[in-house]
Amino acid sequence: MSQTPISISVRGIKKIFGTNPALNGVTLEFSSGVMHGVIGSEGAGKSTLLRIILGLLKPSEGTVEFRRGGERVDFEEIRPSLAYMPQQQSLYPDLSIGEHLDFFKELYGIPGDLYQQKRGELLHITRLGDFVRRPAGQLSGGMYKKLGLMCALLRSPRVMLLDEPTNGVDPISRREFWELLYRLLDQEILILVTTAYMDEAERCGRVHLMERGKVVAEGEPRELLEGQKVRTFDELFLRRGGGSE
Amino acid sequence: MNFFSGEVVAVSEAAVEVKDLTVRFNNFIAVDRISFSVHPGEIFGFLGANGAGKTTTIRVLCGLLYPTDGYVRVAGVSLDDGERAIKSKVGYMSQKFTLYDDLTVEENLSFTASLHKLDLKTYVERRQELFDFIAFDRPIHDFVRDLPGGTKQQISLAAALLHNPEIIFLDEPTAGVTPVARNRFWSLIRKLSERGKTVFVTTHYMDEAEQCDRIALMREGKIIALDTPGGLKRSAFPVPMLEFDPKESLSFAEVSEMRQDRVFLFFEPYGLRFHAAVRSEKEWEEVRPKFEQKFNVRQIKPSLEDVFIQMVEGKTG
Numbered sequence: 274m275s276q277t278p279i280s281i282s283v284r285g286i287k288k289i290f291g292t293n294p295a296l297n298g299v300t301l302e303f304s305s306g307v308m309h310g311v312i313g314s315e316g317a318g319k320s321t322l323l324r325i326i327l328g329l330l331k332p333s334e335g336t337v338e339f340r341r342g343g344e345r346v347d348f349e350e351i352r353p354s355l356a357y358m359p360q361q362q363s364l365y366p367d368l369s370i371g372e373h374l375d376f377f378k379e380l381y382g383i384p385g386d387l388y389q390q391k392r393g394e395l396l397h398i399t400r401l402g403d404f405v406r407r408p409a410g411q412l413s414g415g416m417y418k419k420l421g422l423m424c425a426l427l428r429s430p431r432v433m434l435l436d437e438p439t440n441g442v443d444p445i446s447r448r449e450f451w452e453l454l455y456r457l458l459d460q461e462i463l464i465l466v467t468t469a470y471m472d473e474a475e476r477c478g479r480v481h482l483m484e485r486g487k488v489v490a491e492g493e494p495r496e497l498l499e500g501q502k503v504r505t506f507d508e509l510f511l512r513r514g515g516g517s518e
Numbered sequence: 519m520n521f522f523s524g525e526v527v528a529v530s531e532a533a534v535e536v537k538d539l540t541v542r543f544n545n546f547i548a549v550d551r552i553s554f555s556v557h558p559g560e561i562f563g564f565l566g567a568n569g570a571g572k573t574t575t576i577r578v579l580c581g582l583l584y585p586t587d588g589y590v591r592v593a594g595v596s597l598d599d600g601e602r603a604i605k606s607k608v609g610y611m612s613q614k615f616t617l618y619d620d621l622t623v624e625e626n627l628s629f630t631a632s633l634h635k636l637d638l639k640t641y642v643e644r645r646q647e648l649f650d651f652i653a654f655d656r657p658i659h660d661f662v663r664d665l666p667g668g669t670k671q672q673i674s675l676a677a678a679l680l681h682n683p684e685i686i687f688l689d690e691p692t693a694g695v696t697p698v699a700r701n702r703f704w705s706l707i708r709k710l711s712e713r714g715k716t717v718f719v720t721t722h723y724m725d726e727a728e729q730c731d732r733i734a735l736m737r738e739g740k741i742i743a744l745d746t747p748g749g750l751k752r753s754a755f756p757v758p759m760l761e762f763d764p765k766e767s768l769s770f771a772e773v774s775e776m777r778q779d780r781v782f783l784f785f786e787p788y789g790l791r792f793h794a795a796v797r798s799e800k801e802w803e804e805v806r807p808k809f810e811q812k813f814n815v816r817q818i819k820p821s822l823e824d825v826f827i828q829m830v831e832g833k834t835g
Contacts, residue, residue, distance in 0.1 A: 314696045315666055360694070403546075404569060414613045414693055415568035415722065441613070441693040443567040443722050444826050448786065455770045469696055475789030494790055495767070505789060510697050 276461045277342040279351070279431055280304040281326060286335035288321055288486075295321040296332070297486035305431070305463040308454065310477030312468060312506065317483040319467045320360060323434050326465075327357055356430035358438050362421040366410030370401055370420055373409060374427065381428040388427070395423040398449050414441035422450070433457070435466040439473065451476060471506035480506075484513070531594055533558045533685050533716035534579060539588035541574050548574040550739035551588070556718060556732075558684075561711045563730030564720045567830055570736040572720045573613065576687050579718070580610045593684045606634070609678035609686040613693065616674050619663035623654075623673055626662055627680060634681035641680070648676040652706060668699030675706065685716040692723060704729055724823035733822075737830050751820045754828045755795050757783065759820040762792040762813040781805050784828055793824050 281303040288296040296318045303309050311319050324330040326337055328348050339351050364373060374395075378388045396402040399419040404412070409420060418441055425433070439447045451473065454464055458478075466477070474480055475494045482490040482497070490497055494506075503509045534556035541549040549571045556562045564572050577583040579592050581604035590597050593607035610616075617626050631641040648654075652672040662670060671691060678686060688707070692700045704726060711717050711731075719730070727733055728747050735743040735750070743750055776792075777785045781802055784795040792813075796802040809815060 314698070315668065400567065400569070413568050413573055414690060419568070437694065441568075441690055441722060444724060444823050445567055445831055447722075448827070451787075459770070469694065471697065472789035476787065493767070498790075507697060511701075 278305045278461055279463045280340045281432075281463065281465075282336075282338040282340070283322070283326065284336050284338070286322070286325060286332045286337070288318075288325060288330065289333045294486050296325070299335070299483075299486070299488055301481055301488060301491075303463060303465055305461045306458060307464075307478040308458055308476070309463075309465045310468060310474050310480045311465065311483060312471075312474045312480060313483035314510075316485075318486040319483055320436055322483075323357070323436055323465070323467070327355075327434060351432055354428075354431035356425035356428065356433045356435075358421055358425050358433075358435045360436045360440070362417070364409040364417065364420060364424070367408055369406050369408050370412075370423075371405035373420060373424055377424045377427050383427060391427055391429075395426060398446075398453055399423060400446060400449075415443055415446065418442055419446060419450075426453075430462065432463045433465070435464070437467050437469060439468065439470060447473075471510060474506045482509075531558070532556060532591070533560065533593060534562075534718065535589075535591040536575075536579070537589040539575065539578065539590060540586045541571070541578060541583065542586040547739050549578070549585070552736075552739075552741045554734055554741060554744055556685075556716060558716055559711055559714050560731045561707060561717045561719065561729065563727045563733040564718065564736065565727055565733055565826060566720075566736030571739040572736055573689055575736075576610070576689055576718070576720070579604075580608050580687055581605050582610075606681065607684050609681070609683035611674050611678040611686070611688045611691050613690045616677065617662045617670060620661070622659045622661055623656070623665070624658040626673065627677055630677045630680050636681060644680055644682065645676075648679060651709070652676055666699075667695045668702065671695055671699070671703060672706070675703070679710075683715075685718060686710065688717065688719040690720050690722065692721060692726065700726065724821060724826060727822045727826075735826070735829055743829055747822055750822070750825050750829070754825040755784075755820045757795050757797075757799075758817050759784075759824065760794045760796070761788075761816050761818045762794055762809070763815075764790070764792075764813055766812070768812075779805075784824065786824065786827055788821075788823070793818070793820065795820075795824075795828075 283299060283301040286296050286299040287294060299322060311322065313319055321330065325332050339346050339348055368376065374392050401416060401419055404416065409417060412420060418438065422438055439450055442450065458464060468474055477494060480491060480494050480497055481488055490501065498504065498509065501509050503512060532555035536555065537553045538551045539549055540551050566572050574583065578585050578590060581597065581601040584597065592604050595603045595607055597604065621629065627645055628641065652675065654672065662673065692703050700723065707717050707719065721727055730747065732744065732746055733750060734741050745753065773787065781796055782794050783797050786793050
């Protein structure tokens with residue numbers, strides 16, 4: 274398995290929908306081995322940023338560059354080892370949890386032994402072992418999220434872009450999910466996660482706070498909180514009026 | 519007429535009464551002989567891991583699912599009084615937003631009103647009362663798809679309250695909205711309770727659960743605890759809880775090692791800090807200086823998140 278560091282540089286990104294700038298000059302650096310948390314209120318531009326990094330949206334201005342071991346590489350080279358979990362996932366309502374895993378195994382061409390091991394591991398972490406036969410259409414919100422995550426993790430990605438992955442997930446699974454992310458981080462994986470849970474923001478290695486299409490603060494959580502003179506991200510959010518609509 | 523001053527349930531009668539409720543899907547037991555009651559006007563929290571059986575229970579209580587076994591009475595009506603009888607007494611806001619994105623706010627509400635067979639005059643009056651209640655100040659002809667998540671959620675609540683139900687069931691109403699929108703939503707929940715409505719709510723946000731009058735904790739189809747937030751904390755943690763604030767960042771390996779330390783009954787990350795319960799004061803005093811080199815340690819009250827982890831996780835197997 275290649276352990277070459279990967280990095281993503283986002284430079285001067287603007288994205289305008291109609292007359293409305295969703296992103297208004299965003300410059301960010303993401304590197305593997307660090308848990309990057311992008312936080313901000315609704316409409317701050319987090320999901321748009323993720324979609325631009327993924328090449329799903331074209332920026333109105335600016336560039337996104339990928340590097341592997343310091344060398345610039347095309348997005349197409351990164352793509353096969355990339356996992357994206359959108360907020361609104363599209364799974365197959367008629368397929369069960371087990372069938373989803375089997376389907377993605379085939380799709381990604383994962384060898385049988387490795388698949389069995391991963392499958393067991395993922396079902397254990399997500400506590401979905403008892404529900405393998407339940408169709409996705411009948412899962413609760415949190416279980417559905419977990420299934421999406423399992424499908425994304427099956428292929429052992431090197432870059433993971435996760436858009437509010439733990440939304441609606443219960444407190445225990447949420448913790449286990451973060452532990453899993455930390456374990457992945459040790460393998461030089463690039464992880465970028467958006468979250469509305471402020472305790473999760475505190476657990477990131479680097480936090481990037483967005484407001485109205487701009488990055489307004491970033492840094493190591495403790496540093497950032499001290500800089501803003503608050504104790505937790507909850508306080509920071511409430512004080513800045515984040516999320517006001 | 520004031521929307522909120524509907525008929526009040528006799529104080530002596532429980533808003534929800536459940537006895538030995540069981541729901542089985544083929545061989546899977548989703549709800550396993552649970553019994554509880556909810557008082558009128560109470561904010562009743564229903565917590566549990568994903569798949570514990572919360573939504574299934576709610577679906578029975580709303581008259582959407584007929585149970586395999588057991589007795590259920592909601593707002594004085596039993597399931598055998600016909601499903602419409604219960605449906606007219608309860609409001610239900612499900613996990614997935616129950617609004618049509620392609621309809622405007624007004625169309626969504628008038629459609630809901632017609633399902634409940636409200637006459638036009640009553641509908642218009644109630645709509646205005648509910649708009650005042652949620653402080654909705656946007657054009658009512660805006661499409662729902664264009665609304666921010668927090669506003670959508672409040673319109674969903676208004677739709678669920680349109681027929682003036684005595685009890686409102688909210689299934690993860692705040693999943694995916696910002697902290698500020700969650701706060702605002704909970705102030706609405708408190709107002710509903712103050713005005714005599716019974717609120718039955720599920721959430722995965724433990725700061726929200728703190729605001730419930732009582733909480734039932736479900737695990738694998740069973741209710742494993744039912745008490746006030748304070749009561750749950752006392753029974754889950756008879757020992758004092760400590761907060762460990764690291765003086766320097768810790769590696770994942772260091773944290774894992776600490777969690778294994780047998781002086782701790784409980785050691786869980788909490789943002790930048792950790793919450794811990796020790797097995798005994800005596801053992802703790804012996805090792806305390808060692809930990810105080812790396813951490814600022816202070817005594818705190820356990821949070822409901824700690825309770826949830828301890829109760830749901832701690833007694834497995």
